[in-house]
Amino acid sequence: MRKFLAIYNREVKSYFSSPIAYIIIGLFLLITGVFYYLIVTSFVQYCMRADMQAQYYRMAPPKLNVNVMAIRNLFQNMSLFMSFFLPMITMRLYSDEKKTGTIELLMTSPITNLQSILGKFSAAVTLFLAMLAFTSVYMILLFIYGNPELGPVLTGYLGLFLLGSSYIAFGVFFSTLTDNQIIAAASTFVFILFFWAIGWVSAMVSPGLGHVLSSFSLIEHFEDFAKGVLDTKHIVYYLSFITMGLFLSFVSIESSRWRGR
Amino acid sequence: MIEVQNVTRYFGRVMAVNDVSFEVAKGEILGFLGPNAAGKTTTMRVLTTYLPATKGTAKVAGFDVHDQSMEVRKRIGYLPENPPLYQEMRVRDYLDFVAKIKQVEPKNRKKAVDEALGKTGTTNVDNRVIKTLSKGYKQRVGLAQALVHNPDVLILDEPTVGLDPKQIIEVRELIKSLAGDHTIILSTHILPEVSMTCERVVIIDKGKVVAEDSPDNLTKKLSGSMRFKVVVDAPRDQVEEKLRSLPGIKKVIPANAPGEKKLSTLLVEGQGKEEIRPVLVKSIIENGWNLYELTPEGMSLEDVFLHLTTKEEEPVQ
Ligand SMILES: Nc1ncnc2c1ncn2[C@@H]1O[C@H](COP(=O)(O)OP(=O)(O)OP(=O)(O)O)[C@@H](O)[C@H]1O
Ligand SMILES: [Mg+2]
Numbered sequence: 001m002r003k004f005l006a007i008y009n010r011e012v013k014s015y016f017s018s019p020i021a022y023i024i025i026g027l028f029l030l031i032t033g034v035f036y037y038l039i040v041t042s043f044v045q046y047c048m049r050a051d052m053q054a055q056y057y058r059m060a061p062p063k064l065n066v067n068v069m070a071i072r073n074l075f076q077n078m079s080l081f082m083s084f085f086l087p088m089i090t091m092r093l094y095s096d097e098k099k100t101g102t103i104e105l106l107m108t109s110p111i112t113n114l115q116s117i118l119g120k121f122s123a124a125v126t127l128f129l130a131m132l133a134f135t136s137v138y139m140i141l142l143f144i145y146g147n148p149e150l151g152p153v154l155t156g157y158l159g160l161f162l163l164g165s166s167y168i169a170f171g172v173f174f175s176t177l178t179d180n181q182i183i184a185a186a187s188t189f190v191f192i193l194f195f196w197a198i199g200w201v202s203a204m205v206s207p208g209l210g211h212v213l214s215s216f217s218l219i220e221h222f223e224d225f226a227k228g229v230l231d232t233k234h235i236v237y238y239l240s241f242i243t244m245g246l247f248l249s250f251v252s253i254e255s256s257r258w259r260g261r
Numbered sequence: 262m263i264e265v266q267n268v269t270r271y272f273g274r275v276m277a278v279n280d281v282s283f284e285v286a287k288g289e290i291l292g293f294l295g296p297n298a299a300g301k302t303t304t305m306r307v308l309t310t311y312l313p314a315t316k317g318t319a320k321v322a323g324f325d326v327h328d329q330s331m332e333v334r335k336r337i338g339y340l341p342e343n344p345p346l347y348q349e350m351r352v353r354d355y356l357d358f359v360a361k362i363k364q365v366e367p368k369n370r371k372k373a374v375d376e377a378l379g380k381t382g383t384t385n386v387d388n389r390v391i392k393t394l395s396k397g398y399k400q401r402v403g404l405a406q407a408l409v410h411n412p413d414v415l416i417l418d419e420p421t422v423g424l425d426p427k428q429i430i431e432v433r434e435l436i437k438s439l440a441g442d443h444t445i446i447l448s449t450h451i452l453p454e455v456s457m458t459c460e461r462v463v464i465i466d467k468g469k470v471v472a473e474d475s476p477d478n479l480t481k482k483l484s485g486s487m488r489f490k491v492v493v494d495a496p497r498d499q500v501e502e503k504l505r506s507l508p509g510i511k512k513v514i515p516a517n518a519p520g521e522k523k524l525s526t527l528l529v530e531g532q533g534k535e536e537i538r539p540v541l542v543k544s545i546i547e548n549g550w551n552l553y554e555l556t557p558e559g560m561s562l563e564d565v566f567l568h569l570t571t572k573e574e575e576p577v578q
Contacts, residue, residue, distance in 0.1 A: 006361035014349060105345035105406070108309040109362040110334040260272050260312055 003111045007119025008126075011093070015127050020088075025131050028085045035077045036138045043070040071139070071148060075156040075226040078135065079219065082128075082164050083196070087188035089127055090171025091181040093120045094253075098179035113253050117172060117246055124168045132160060152228025159225025162238035166218065167192055169245025176252040192218065262287040262414060262444040263308065268317035270303050277303040279468035280317070285461075290440045292459030292476075293448040300468040301448040302342055305416050308446070309339045321414055335364060338412040338443075340420055344403025348392035352383060352402055355391060356409050363410035377405040380435060396423040404432070408439075415439065417447040421454060433458050488530045489538065490516070492554035493545055497525035500550070504529055507544055509537050524553060 015021040054060065097103040106116055136157075142148050170191055175184040199217030202210040214220040218241070221234040263285040270278040278300040285291045295301050306312040308319055310330040318325060324332040347355055356374045365373045378384040381401040386394060391402060400423050407415055420436065421429045437458055439445060449455060455462050456476040464472040464479075472479060493500050497515055504527065505513045512530040531537035538555060545552050 003362050003364070006358060010347070010350075010358050013354075014347070018349060100346070100348065101341060101343040102345040102347055104306075104309075104311055104339070104341045105359065106362070108311050108334055108337065108339045109359075110331050110364055111362050112331075257311070258313060 004115045004119045004122075007111070007116050008123050011120050011123030012126055015089075015123065021127055024085055024088055025127075025134065028081060028131050029134050031081055032074075032078055032135055033138070036074055039070050039073050039077070040142070071142065071153060071156065072226045074138070075160065076222075078160060079163055079222055079226075082160070083167060083192040084189065085131075086124075086128060086164055086167040087171050087174075087185040087192070089124050090168050090188060091175055091185035093124065093172055094175040094249075095179050095181045095184045099181075107253075107257070113250055117249050117253070121168060121172050121246060124171065125165055128164045128168060129161070132157065132164070149228070152226070155225045155228050155230050158230075159222050159234075162225075162235065162242075163218065163222050166238050166241040166245065169242040169249075171245075173245050173249040173252060176249050176256070195219075262289075262322060263291075263446065264320045265304070265308070266318050266320075268304065268307055268314045268319055270300075270307060270312065271315045276468055278307070278314075281465065281468070281470050282317075283463050283470060283473060285444055285446060287444055288441045289461060290436065290445045290447065290459045292455035292462040293446055293465065294450065294452070294455055294462055295448075295465040296450060298467075299465045301465060302418055304465070305339075305418050305446065305448060309337055309416055310334055311339075335410075336413045338407035338410065338415045340403050340407040340415075340417045342418045342422075344399055345406070346391045346399060346402060349390065351388055351390055352394075352405075353378070353387040355402065356405055359406050360409050363412075365410050373409050373411065376411075377409040380408060381405040382431065397425060397428050400424055401428075401432075404435075413444060415443050415445045415447075417445065419449055420447055421449070421451065429454075488528060488558045489541070490554060490556045490558050491527050491529055491541060491545075491552070492524050493527075493550045493552060494524055495548070495550040497527070500525050500545075501527060503544060503548060504541065507537075507540055509535050509540060528558060 094103070097106060107113075139148075139153055143150075167188070171184075171188045174188045174191065175181075177187070178184050195216070195218040198213050199220045202213035202217060202220075204210075205213065215237075221237045224231050224234055265281055265283050268278055268281045269276070281300070281304055283291075293301050293304070303312065307314045308321060308326060310326045310333050313327055318327070320326065321333045322336045324336075326333050347358075350358070353374060356377055357370060360370045360373050375384075378387050381404050383398065383401050383405055386398055386402075391399065394402065400420070404417070404420060407417065415436075417436070421432050424432060433454065436445060436447065440460075447454075447458070460475060462472070462474065462476055462479060463470055491500075491504070497517060501513050501515055504510060509532055510529060511532045512528075514528040514530075516526045516528050517524075518526065529537065529541065542552060542555065
């Protein structure tokens with residue numbers, strides 16, 4: 001545990017002592033902020049138009065749901081941007097150690113590969129949580145000026161957390177494969193896109209096959225969270241995805257010892 | 262303390278280390294000498310548990326590097342070829358981190374870090390960010406990293422690379438002072454380093470051990486044939502030609518110091534153990550030259566090294 005914490009603390013410090021963490025968080029907030037603004041203003045405009053129509057036809061104003069029409073949309077956008085930003089967080093975790101040779105220190109110290117993988121994974125997740133925490137400002141604003149339901153917001157965040165952790169677990173894996181950070185980030189991104197694309201393809205093929213495919217899709221499992229539905233099958237899916245990523249990292253590090261690079 | 266038994270390591274089809282065996286006793290300094298690509302780093306990586314051996318076993322402090330790697334890791338300090346430094350960290354924070362992962366007790370950690378800084382002369386840069394240090398200081402921090410947990414065994418891969426002459430001497434002194442408490446293997450291709458610091462040398466070439474002994478013994482064994490320095494006041498070519506034609510002479514090597522015009526210096530090597538001095542002196546006098554100097558020359562470790570690794574003659578046992 002102490003050694004896990006040593007790795008974890010070093011990684012977290014190194015994130016926050018370089019400008020990269022701030023740039024990534026800043027860009028993420030900027031881009032989600034822009035979409036937040038667009039989504040909320042179009043929702044407000046839509047509400048006003050609906051109200052006017054209702055007055056014109058002398059009907060009761062319709063009850064429009066901010067959860068369904070704005071927040072869900074925002075979550076979906078965030079899940080997309082994460083696929084772009086999280087690989088930038090994970091890319092250096094192992095590739096940099098390979099490049100500078102510090103991996104030799106790690107792998108000749110009395111720490112297990114599992115301790116180092118979990119330390120690094122948790123550090124990246126921590127940075128990711130900081131990112132998510134900042135976006136809660138957007139939600140708080142909605143609660144101040146409107147009356148959304150809390151439930152779907154919480155499940156949405158849980159979904160984002162699980163989805164993001166899955167990205168990170170595979171980000172760790174891809175960074176064990178190369179000493180080049182750009183390659184690590186790009187392959188993580190392509191991998192995530194592939195698991196998204198499975199979802200799109202599943203809509204086009206026959207229903208039977210489509211069902212199987214969509215059960216593998218990273219994003220299909222997120223839909224329910226965004227809707228406010230909490231289903232253990234989705235949680236299990238993401239947890240297995242994370243475990244898989246970490247397990248592959250472990251195998252990759254072990255086998256690189258045998259190969260010698 | 263360290264036992265290496267028939268270790269062989271392949272990279273794909275390349276055989277980097279070929280059936281290497283040697284032992285290092287407790288408190289000893291062993292020099293690991295060899296030209297580029299001889300397999301020094303690879304052998305050290307096997308010893309430090311970084312790389313598994315393809316064949317053979319190695320033990321450190323009685324623990325197998327493969328089956329009991331965590332026990333081995335607790336007991337070794339390793340300075341790899343490129344010091345494993347986190348460039349963006351401060352020196353003290355870095356050593357503190359290393360102390361943590363090397364299982365130094367929290368209450369002893371500050372002391373351990375201070376001692377490592379002190380021993381390597383880096384106390385004055387302890388608050389600097391590593392990437393702003395000069396190469397020599399980075400190398401020292403690398404050494405401090407290997408020492409911080411006061412390990413039984415130190416494995417140093419070319420520890421003096423990149424240091425200035427004064428630092429080299431300091432580091433060698435440091436390494437010498439560490440022997441006794443620590444068992445040390447250091448690799449190098451700088452020969453004087455070995456004769457100055459090590460009690461025993463293993464010479465490795467193309468993955469194989471070609472010789473193993475103390476530096477003195479190695480030079481003695483090889484200079485089974487006697488070698489002399491001859492200084493004469495005659496043109497070098499003439500002297501060289503004349504001496505070469507004498508019986509019992511194997512080799513004549515011109516060795517004039519630069520700028521030396523009047524005198525000719527030559528190194529003369531005899532065949533076998535026969536005394537060649539009388540023959541030399543007689544011939545020089547007969548030619549009417551004046552003999553200024555005739556002194557025995559031991560073979561330097563350089564000669565031994567070249568002799569062993571270039572294979573112009575039969576290998577020595
Ligand atoms: N990771 C690796 N993958 C493939 N080949 C390797 C690897 N590491 C070493 N080799 C090969 O093994 C041989 C021995 O290399 P090694 O680094 O052990 O030599 P060395 O004695 O340390 O040389 P130097 O003095 O240059 O450091 C070389 O031919 C090298 O190319
Ligand atoms: Mg080497």
